[in-house]
Amino acid sequence: MTSLPSNEFAHLRITLENILSATNNFAQENVVRMSEFSKDYKGHIFWSGELIHITARRLNKEMNDREQLLWMEISMLSTLKHKNLVSLIGFCDENDEKIIIIRNETRxxxxxxxxxxxxxxxxxxxxxxxxxxxxxxxxxxxxxxxxxxxxxxxxxxxxxxxxxxxxxxxxxxxxxxxxxxxxxxxxxxxxxxxxxxxxxxxxxxxxxxxxxxxxxxxxxxxxxxxxxxxxxxxxxxxxxxxxxxxxxxxxxxxxxxxxxxxxxxxxxxxxxxxxxxxxxxxxxxxxxxxxxxxxxxxxxxxxxxxxx
CATH class of the missing domain: 1.10.510.10 (Transferase(Phosphotransferase) domain 1)
Known part of the structure; x- marks a missing residue:
């Protein structure tokens, strides 16, 4: 799957400034998981009229296919809706950052x-x-x-x-x-x-x-x-x-x-x-x-x- 036009998902776009604020500038104490694909941070963001606890998945910059991975995840989670799937909040694609934001599950x-x-x-x-x-x-x-x-x-x-x-x-x-x-x-x-x-x-x-x-x-x-x-x-x-x-x-x-x-x-x-x-x-x-x-x-x- 190649990259998709970002305007298709414009309603899901979240600024890097908002994500930096939500994660305290990607503070190390907010890291919840590290993998070969991403470094994940917990945080909270005021979005669509409510304060939401989030996980920001910051895709690894060393991966050559970050663009493809970003749009695959966004495409899947924006289409698939089920009570046993995570909820997509949005994404960030600016300043060489590729970040997927999902609703944080408490446990x-x-x-x-x-x-x-x-x-x-x-x-x-x-x-x-x-x-x-x-x-x-x-x-x-x-x-x-x-x-x-x-x-x-x-x-x-x-x-x-x-x-x-x-x-x-x-x-x-x-x-x-x-x-x-x-x-x-x-x-x-x-x-x-x-x-x-x-x-x-x-x-x-x-x-x-x-x-x-x-x-x-x-x-x-x-x-x-x-x-x-x-x-x-x-x-x-x-x-x-x-x-x-x-x-x-x-x-x-x-x-x-x-x-x-x-x-x-x-x-x-x-x-x-x-x-x-x-x-x-x-x-x-x-x-x-x-x-x-x-x-x-x-x-x-x-x-x-x-x-x-």
Whole structure:
């Protein structure tokens, strides 16, 4: 996707002066996340008659494709509207700055809560259901003629609001395809994935489709199930994916699940959830479940838990 005419999004333009004021001149104490794509700052801005808490995503100036990334994100978030997606406030494109401004969600990134006991098993199930609904909408909705492959799904790209509701974010590397082609695979020149979450088939072949997102989502499911992150640098079993697959097959998942979480789990909820997560990691990509099937099964797992 090439750069889009900025006048199409003129109503979303926010001046650099306003962003500098909102973030206290990009003060270091306001940094909430750093990635290869951006440095993100928290702040607040008076906009459209209300004081809004924001996250300003300042795109890395060393990237040659900043222009493309900016307009991809703006194009996606200005078009896609769902309760489980982040809300776009605006953007800045001046003085060699490319900045995306989204509404800040109070509790921050899901990544920060993976091992936190505040995330009960019921909350974790509800979060998974919410992410699944977001992906179902992003992958295809009958009201649109296009479909989206996210490609960068991980637990740092899910934000949580006051009510622990998840909001999927970061669409700068997503692929926008025709709705009629949503069951096809696409060869890419470059690989875009997150280490520890990337679909092995995509990494090996550079061929991506919606089932690649399912693999990444499966890793997030196992993170929330086990209360541990996808990569643990100090752990002999560095990658959660291989650890989870082995323990699932050997019926020893309880050995890698936080005891506090294990005690909360209804057996039917546990078995249904783990089956879904495991199937998402199927080496044969075509055999991974579709997102709409996952939504139904996760909702059933939550129903079993609530009934216990």
């Amino acid at each position: 921050g990134m899901l990544f920060e809560y993976i091992s936190n006991p505040m995330l009960t098993w019921v909350r974790r199930l509800k979060i998974c259901v919410g992410i699944a609904h977001a992906l179902s909408y992003v992958h295809y909705d009958e009201s649109r003629d296009f479909s989206v492959i996210h490609r960068l799904i991980d637990s740092s790209r899910v934000l949580l609001n006051d009510e622990w509701e998840p909001k999927l974010c970061d669409f700068e590397r997503s692929m926008k395809i025709k709705g009629s082609q949503r069951h096809h695979s696409f060869h890419t020149i470059r690989l875009d994935y997150v280490n520890g979450y990337g679909d092995p088939t995509y990494i090996e072949t550079k061929s991506v489709n919606h089932k690649s997102d399912m693999y990444s989502f499966g890793i997030v499911l196992f993170e929330l199930l086990c209360g541990r992150r996808s990569i643990i640098d100090t752990d002999n079993n560095k990658y959660l994916a291989s650890l989870a697959i082995t323990h699932y097959r050997e019926k020893r998942l309880d050995e890698i699940i936080s005891w506090d979480l294990w005690e909360q789990m209804d057996s039917r909820s546990f078995h249904m959830f783990t089956e879904i997560a495991y199937e998402c990691l199927n080496e044969e990509r075509s055999l991974r479940p579709d997102i709409d099937e996952i939504v139904t099964r996760l909702e059933k797992a939550l129903e079993h838990q609530n009934a216990s």
